[in-house]
Amino acid sequence: MRRFSAVMLPVLLVAMLATACSGGNSGGTSSSSGKQVQVWLTTPDRSKLLQQEESLKLTKAKDSDSEEGVVTIDDQKVYQQMDGFGASLTDSSAWLIANKMNDAQRGDLMGKLFDHEQGIGISYLRVPLGASDFAVENYSFDDMPAGESDPELKNFSLGHDKEYIIPTLQQALKINPDLKLMGSPWSPPGWMKTTDSVIGGSLKQEAYEPFANYLVKIIQGYEAEGVPFDAITLQNEPHYTPEDYPGMRMEPLEQAELIKNDVGPAFEKNNIKSKIVIWDHNWDEPYYPLTILNDPDALKYVDGTAFHGYAGEVGNQAQVHDAYPDKNLYFTESSGGAWSTDFGGNLKWDMENLIIGATRNWAKVVLKWNLALDENYGPTIGGCKDCMGVVTINQGTGDVTLNSEYYSFGHASKFVKSGAYRIESGESVSGGIEQVAFKNPDGSIVLVALNAAGEDQELKVKIGGQLFAYTMPAGAVATFVLPGTDRK
8 A cells, every 4th residue: 555645835825725726616715724624515406516615613523523423534544546537528529619619718618627726627538539429520540441451550640639639638738737638549440440440340450550559659649749648548448339430349358469469569669658548348347357457468568447337336446456456447437418417416426426436446537428518419420319518518609508517526626636645534324424535745635525315414524633513415515625734
């Protein structure tokens, strides 16, 4: 277990940082003392949306405050280091941001998404490498006429992404320089596949090496634009082969072969530092990543495993962690949609399964699907016809609607900074007060809590020799920020 020793800032500086973190939300007073706890609240009736409340006093704890029901934070017991929270900048998302908003609207939205003060400080984005179902058109970075191939990648070009995807990422990185990116292909170029199309099929054996070099060229090309990839996966949802948008079947033994014989060596040869992440599909098949990790020649190249949330249980992540505790876990996709429009229900699901559930089951990254979609749940070239983005952009006016995901993820992304560690906070009571805690690089403590019960509940939190209490409304989410001071 890696231990974390925080750098303790002076009380005044911590208070200033905490005040800046409030992001201008109304409804409360910021902390002017190291003995206060800042509070942000979202209620299921939307009467309060990531609203700062009156700060709480830390008081001296009594022996009786160790009783059952008290959340006891131990910031010396440290778990995984966090990279961040966010969503996917799909082709559709970037196209809308770049083409359906004026400069003022775009600047305001990007601030709301990526700035810690003005907005929620998104710190991690997934980027489809080529078209996904949420794209304006089908494309890869080396398309060829039917029946032709390009094994030397002479036709390779990032021209499509340079139009609006890379500029949008550059703008996001300017706002939040700590932002990290993961690239995920839905399909290699069609000529590499058994179908000679980005739709369906599997990777031809003779295309393993060209595909590895294709990934190298993507990473190098993006980095040349000032947009480096922290990690890549080899195939989005390798156990689902869609009929109307790009996808590809890839079995675990095939992925292991690709990694150990082609992608891993190609990354080494070209000094590629982007991490290799496997699986990138649902919770219900943990055997898939375990099969790859059980191959020692593939294992040495693998940083970790990515999961989606459309089937299975979040606890299955822990099976992979327990077998390979030195490998990282990522949660990379789950979408809201028109099938579920209850704000409070969506807020609760995201908190239970993703913000709290995925991180308590070792995820260092937690992402939703589309960052932005339009009022008609698109643009889309296939697949889901009623998925919703973190935000909705009206194509006619450029007006933005902030959806439930903006607030559920904002309760973490705004306050849990890149490099934070998840820390011990006792049991998260299913159906009661569910919670997770983190320690930021500046030593501040962040507790994210959900009252999953149908009635108001008092939350008591003990840390060191001090205590605070707060009455959480039924179904509400609250984030508590404790400054990095001596709490003995």
